[in-house]
Amino acid sequence: MEKEELRKELKVSAIENGSVIDHIPPHRVFQVIKILNLSEYDGQLLIGTNLESRKMGKKGIIKINNKFFKSDEINKIALVAPTATLIVIKNFKVTEKKKVEIPDKIEKIVKCFNPNCITNNEDIPTQFTVMEKSELKLRCHYCEKITAKNNIAFL
Amino acid sequence: MKNKSLVSINDFSKEEHIRILELAGAFEKRPKQRILEDYVVANLFFEPSTRTRLSFESAATRLGARVIGFSDSSSSSVQKGESLRDTILTVSNYCDIIVMRHPKEGSARFASEVATVPIINAGDGANQHPTQTLLDLYSIRKTQGKLDNLNVAFVGDLKYGRTVHSLVMALCNYNTTFHLVSPLELKLPSSVKIHIKNSQLAYHQYTDLLDVIPQVDILYMTRIQKERFSDPIDYEKVKNSYILRNSMLTEARSNLKILHPLPRVNEITTDVDDNPKAYYFTQALNGVYVRQALLAAILGVVE
Numbered sequence: 001m002e003k004e005e006l007r008k009e010l011k012v013s014a015i016e017n018g019s020v021i022d023h024i025p026p027h028r029v030f031q032v033i034k035i036l037n038l039s040e041y042d043g044q045l046l047i048g049t050n051l052e053s054r055k056m057g058k059k060g061i062i063k064i065n066n067k068f069f070k071s072d073e074i075n076k077i078a079l080v081a082p083t084a085t086l087i088v089i090k091n092f093k094v095t096e097k098k099k100v101e102i103p104d105k106i107e108k109i110v111k112c113f114n115p116n117c118i119t120n121n122e123d124i125p126t127q128f129t130v131m132e133k134s135e136l137k138l139r140c141h142y143c144e145k146i147t148a149k150n151n152i153a154f155l
Numbered sequence: 156m157k158n159k160s161l162v163s164i165n166d167f168s169k170e171e172h173i174r175i176l177e178l179a180g181a182f183e184k185r186p187k188q189r190i191l192e193d194y195v196v197a198n199l200f201f202e203p204s205t206r207t208r209l210s211f212e213s214a215a216t217r218l219g220a221r222v223i224g225f226s227d228s229s230s231s232s233v234q235k236g237e238s239l240r241d242t243i244l245t246v247s248n249y250c251d252i253i254v255m256r257h258p259k260e261g262s263a264r265f266a267s268e269v270a271t272v273p274i275i276n277a278g279d280g281a282n283q284h285p286t287q288t289l290l291d292l293y294s295i296r297k298t299q300g301k302l303d304n305l306n307v308a309f310v311g312d313l314k315y316g317r318t319v320h321s322l323v324m325a326l327c328n329y330n331t332t333f334h335l336v337s338p339l340e341l342k343l344p345s346s347v348k349i350h351i352k353n354s355q356l357a358y359h360q361y362t363d364l365l366d367v368i369p370q371v372d373i374l375y376m377t378r379i380q381k382e383r384f385s386d387p388i389d390y391e392k393v394k395n396s397y398i399l400r401n402s403m404l405t406e407a408r409s410n411l412k413i414l415h416p417l418p419r420v421n422e423i424t425t426d427v428d429d430n431p432k433a434y435y436f437t438q439a440l441n442g443v444y445v446r447q448a449l450l451a452a453i454l455g456v457v458e
Binding site for chain 2: 119141
């Protein structure tokens with residue numbers, strides 16, 4: 001089983017040291033790149049999407065050479081890619097594997113659903129407190145209204 | 156409270172609320188004290204509001220402060236397309252405290268983050284209006300002699316009324332029993348009810364106003380606006396059910412007082428005005444004392 005997965009992952013070449021973000025929903029790969037600001041990254045960056053996945057049908061993957069993420073940095077992607085896993089590679093070996101977690105505060109990524117909120121009317125970065133992680137309820141720091149799972153839009 | 160902005164009612168603790176009410180009581184006894192003579196208060200009203208603006212102006216003037224500002228964004232640089240951030244940063248240079256009303260929700264929070272002086276929120280869209288809540292608390296405490304263990308009825312538009320939402324939240328600190336009277340279409344939203352539930356307090360919901368009058372100490376009336384109904388027939392059906400008439404008050408408790416954030420249209424008939432239970436005009440006067448207390452406490456001239 002492990003061999004099979006390895007073969008699939010190799011459709012995107014292995015990296016020696018760095019991070020692999022696996023199990024990204026395929027249409028969210030470029031949003032993940034944007035949130036992590038990887039378009040500015042100077043090192044090797046390998047991207048695959050619509051790859052076969054036993055778990056998900058299709059998935060996206062990003063491999064970033066010589067980059068190691070802090071928890072709050074990587075958890076920023078949990079809203080767009082809740083299924084994602086972070087794999088830390090050292091010397092071509094997996095040294096750590098963990099699922100991303102929705103953080104307690106969300107900044108800049110999500111649009112407030114309230115059209116009358118100041119963040120939708122002036123150039124102000126959004127900020128939310130996560131009220132509920134399972135049902136995903138975000139309370140706007142400014143207008144105090146709750147943006148729920150079914151009306152989340154990403155900036 | 157020195158230099159602290161007041162954006163949401165929960166920005167101040169229960170103890171700070173009580174302190175403001177005590178200070179307001181002192182200003183009621185002696186309203187004219189020139190303790191803010193060296194201060195400039197900026198009143199920035201990005202949307203028109205007669206009562207709140209005049210009440211703040213009166214409060215500041217009675218304390219000897221100078222008031223600058225505008226009463227409508229068409230007479231300000233907003234008209235030229237200036238951002239809120241730039242307006243607030245600039246006005247911060249000219250004054251010691253900013254009182255602002257703005258049509259967009261969250262504007263006051265944002266202003267408090269960019270301003271170099273404290274902000275008092277005088278209403279940000281449908282979100283918060285904390286000075287109204289404090290004057291409501293003051294009026295309740297003054298007429299009942301206490302805030303704890305009261306039966307308070309909220310009547311009318313409980314869905315959209317921001318004064319109702321903030322007052323319900325504030326009263327959750329005082330073991331209040333809530334009586335919520337509204338048409339089904341305008342019930343208190345769950346985002347507000349959750350505060351009552353979290354405080355483990357009782358609330359009762361009614362559609363008939365008469366049922367509730369004998370049971371309560373405070374009757375907080377609000378206006379039902381026609382435009383809140385998607386179907387005009389629904390409005391026609393309920394529009395007369397939430398009008399308070401003097402004849403309905405015969406069974407009321409002797410200590411009952413009727414509050415209303417004003418403006419009133421027809422939801423309290425004018426024959427109630429002469430009933431000693433009617434308190435809404437005094438409630439508006441109390442707003443001046445509460446705003447004096449807030450200006451003085453936030454500017455740090457009283458503690």
